[in-house]
Amino acid sequence: MAKLLFGKRSNGGLDLRRHGFDFLPTTRFAGWMKDGKLRSSNSSIGVMRWFRMRDTLNLPRLLGVRAKQPWQDEEIDGDAWLRQRYSDDLVDFLDAFSNFAISLRFNQMPxxxxxxxxxxxxxxxRPSVPKGGCKGAIVALRKELRQLGVRVRLSHEVTEIIPGHSDESTKNHRFAVGLRRRGRPAATWEGYDAIVWNGGHPNLLSALSDDFEVDEAVLKQVKRTTAVGGIGFVFALDDDIPQRHSGVTMLTETERVGGYVLPTFSEPELAPEGKHMMVTHQYVPSSDIQSEINKGRDDLFEAIPWLSDHGEELCVHAYHRNWPCNRSPQGAELPADIGVDGVRLVGDGVKAHGWMMIEGIAANIPAVVNDINSMTRSAK
Structure with a gap:
């Protein structure tokens, strides 16, 4: 991801530091809250000292397993596989990290x-915090797009994608895309020769007209894939909190919450002077979202001994059921190519095997860019 965002433009990077955006390293590598006591370490090797010597000695075996591609005829889940080889404490710690990072537990993945x-x-x-938060990345990307003459229309939605020859105004293009401004009844047609879609497979399949033939295997794969839900709390903290680092702190004694992070120890601009921000995350195993929120809140106040004295809940956000941020689960292996020339998918719904978070989103982008360039050249 760093190569994509900050690399030289001559090498396919965006060089977003030109727009003031950067990654700020966390002040600690990771933390672990257990029995009300906080541990923290400045390296992955330091983290291993918290666990049995056997775990450290077996670490090279984990790193050496061939797993660049999914294993054939997989029947065992990740939790069971790890517990056959490592201590429960280590597996619980790593599972909490997965819960925090991708809203999935190891027993939900191959x-x-x-x-x-x-x-x-x-x-x-080393883990990092984006300068200016997620908004910092968005602002920098919009500046870059505008410099390239690209229009960014966040107030519009795609209603339908049909062949370009279907409408007189788009007959010289491969696709006619219906774009409707939110709050308005009618859409307008615009012509395009290639589409890079980041709205997830279900929304793309819904937008494509029956004129396009989608690979049948892809349709079946998407149908049996369930989107990942997640819940996150944001707390305001006073400056008297005992924890003073921005590494992700794992919680292994909770029912729902995987962990929390205090990003303001790396990026103070994310909170007013004298305050800090805490962000949490948890998976959603049931459809009762209010119950899941309550369980997560209870988890936090039970697991973090200083939270009730120093924290104030600002907001809670949740996504579930549909694919509002197109989060397919790791292990779904949904393809970027659905069999329609000129269309490719990117985003959180198309993570490459074994990648997560922003690294997962970025992993397939170079291949998609190459495909689109090749298709647009051949169309001319």
Whole structure:
């Protein structure tokens, strides 16, 4: 992801530091709250000291397992595979990280997916906080797009995608895309020769007209894939909190919440002076979203001994049922190519095998860009 965002433009990067955006390293590698006591470490090797010597000695075996591709005929899930080889404490810690990062527990993913996730996470650079938060990245990307002459229309939605020859105004293009401004009844048609879609497979399949033939295997794969739900709390904290680092802190004694992070120790601009921000995350195993929120809140106040004295809940956000942010689960292996020339998918719904979070989103982008360039050249 860093190569994509900050790399030289001559090498396919966006060089977003030109727009003031950057990654700020966390002040600690990771933390662990257990029995009301906080541990923290400045390296992955330091984290391993919290667990049995056997776990450390077996770590090279985990890193050396061949898992760059899904294993054939997989029947065992990641949780069972790991517990056969490592201590419960270590597996609980890593499972909490997965819960925090991707709203999934190890028992919800195939073993090869979990193994590859852990391998990639181990070899990645130090965790970071985006300068200015997520908004900092969005602002920088919009500046870059505007410099390239691209129109960014966040107030519009796609109603339908049909062949370009279906409408007189788009007959010289491969696609006619119906765009409707929110709050208005009618859509207008615009012509395009290629589509890069980040709204998830179900929404794309709904928008494509029957004129396009989608690979039958892809249709079946999407139908049996359930979107991932998640819940996150945001707390305002005073400056008297005992924890003073921005590494993700794992919670292993909770029912729902995987962990929390205090990003303001890396990026103070995310909170008013004298305040800090805490962000939490948890998976959603049931459809009763209000009950899940309540369980998560109870988890936090029970697991973090200082929260009731120093924290104030600001908001809670949740996504579930549909694919509002197109989060397909790791292990679904949904393809970027659905069999329609000129259409490719990117985003959180098309993560490459064994990648997660922003690294997962970025993993297939170079291949998609190459495909689109090739298709647009051949169409001319």
């Amino acid at each position: 073993a090869s997916t979990v193994v590859r996730l852990l391998q990639n996470a181990f070899w990645l650079d």
